[in-house]
Amino acid sequence: MKTMNYQEELIKINVLNQRLIQAHPSKDKIFIEYRKKRTGVIGERKVAYRLQFLDPTKFIVLHDLRFVDHNGFFQIDKLILCTKCIFVVEVKNWYGTVIFGENGQVTRIGDNEKEEGLPNPVAQAELQKLRLHGKFPWLNFPIITLSCISFPSTIIKSASSHYTIPKEITHANHLPFSIKETAESLPVVLENFNDLKKVARKLLTMHKPKKENVMEKFNVSLSDLIKGVFCSNCGAVPMKRKNRKWCCLKCSHTAADAHLLALNDYQLLIGDVISNKEAREFLQVKSPYIVKNILEKNFESIGKNKGRRYLLTKKLKNKE
Ligand SMILES: [Zn+2]
Known part of the structure; x- marks a missing residue:
């Protein structure tokens, strides 16, 4: 247990x-x-x-x-x-x-x-x-x-x-x-x-798990965070999304699903729910279509059109 x-x-x-x-x-x-x-x-x-x-x-x-x-x-x-x-x-x-x-x-x-x-x-x-x-x-x-x-x-x-x-x-x-x-x-x-x-x-x-908000605890706001997808090979940030892949501008390492780690960071620091706009900013991707594609392939969502939010805790299986 x-x-x-x-x-x-x-x-x-x-x-x-x-x-x-x-x-x-x-x-x-x-x-x-x-x-x-x-x-x-x-x-x-x-x-x-x-x-x-x-x-x-x-x-x-x-x-x-x-x-x-x-x-x-x-x-x-x-x-x-x-x-x-x-x-x-x-x-x-x-x-x-x-x-x-x-x-x-x-x-x-x-x-x-x-x-x-x-x-x-x-x-x-x-x-x-x-x-x-x-x-x-x-x-x-x-x-x-x-x-x-x-x-x-x-x-x-x-x-x-x-x-x-x-x-x-x-x-x-x-x-x-x-x-x-x-x-x-x-x-x-x-x-x-x-x-x-x-x-x-x-x-x-009766157990009440501690849900610590580290951002609040250390007086950190979203604008204090380094945005983007980190390169798992050299640690550089941000990786660029090109041809359905993430590409490191520093070491040329490529990865298809490096956004998952970044979105996991978002979930740990900010919250379980993300909109397309918020994901664009956090992943440093301009195109709402690319971000929509990424989010739809990986997470369940609630709401429609502009009100659509993706649930980072509800991962879809067998997708990208
Ligand atoms: Zn790199």
């Missing part, structure tokens, strides 16, 4: 970075965000890979769940269900050395020896547990919280012998073992695994 949208956020921000003019004031911020998201995706993958080692006939793993309660949205990085309990796992993509100290204080020392205070992941997971109980009072399972450090090279330490590292903290490598061990020590709550699947499905119907 998949809900992952980390990957999608990374793709969106990458497209924005590629299409945004160099002089835009948000350019640096976007690149920093891209790097952060990329680290996040790598970390998420490491954790997801480890969780594959859990027996799928006993455990159901749900990724990146997002629910809304009276305090707003809350996200659960990994929710693992079994017939005995539910695990709420807070994933941390932390590098360097992480030190647990007095009163739950967490400090990280990165590559540059700089100290940085961090939110306590145990407290974060506990808060999610509380909100999960509040949101789903029918969820009749004990909820166990865990905090997982995704990168195996991260060193976890305690500030002194007076403080112990919280037992909820685990490296991704150990996560499946911690889960198995804990589950084995508990009594069965739900006899039938199929009933557990129903619980998972019920939770998924």
Whole structure:
């Protein structure tokens, strides 16, 4: 059961970075965000890979769940269900050395020896547990919280012998073992695994995926974007449409359907619906007939004549 949208956020921000003019004031911020998201995706993958080692006939793993309660949205990085309990796992993509100290204080020392205070992941997971109980009072399972450090090279330490590292903290490598061990020590709550699947499905119907508008987030308007079809060979823009093909003016590479990638960029950044005029501007093609041809061959449409809009999410099959 998949809900992952980390990957999608990374793709969106990458497209924005590629299409945004160099002089835009948000350019640096976007690149920093891209790097952060990329680290996040790598970390998420490491954790997801480890969780594959859990027996799928006993455990159901749900990724990146997002629910809304009276305090707003809350996200659960990994929710693992079994017939005995539910695990709420807070994933941390932390590098360097992480030190647990007095009163739950967490400090990280990165590559540059700089100290940085961090939110306590145990407290974060506990808060999610509380909100999960509040949101789903029918969820009749004990909820166990865990905090997982995704990168195996991260060193976890305690500030002194007076403080112990919280037992909820685990490296991704150990996560499946911690889960198995804990589950084995508990009594069965739900006899039938199929009933557990129903619980998972019920939770998924309440999942509110994050639809991030990266243009809004970074104050980018359509006029700040580089228009046109990018050459997949050399990266030059725009390619020219000639004889039913796209042709790169720089390296002479040709491609028949390079517009699909550009229209995919449009969908990720602007929206799911496009008119002929908007497509002409975005693809940098003057002829409404060529654009009509491209759009009609590839996408379903609504409306007629000037009001016709093409649905970029509804791709037609077996066409150009
Ligand atoms: Zn080229």
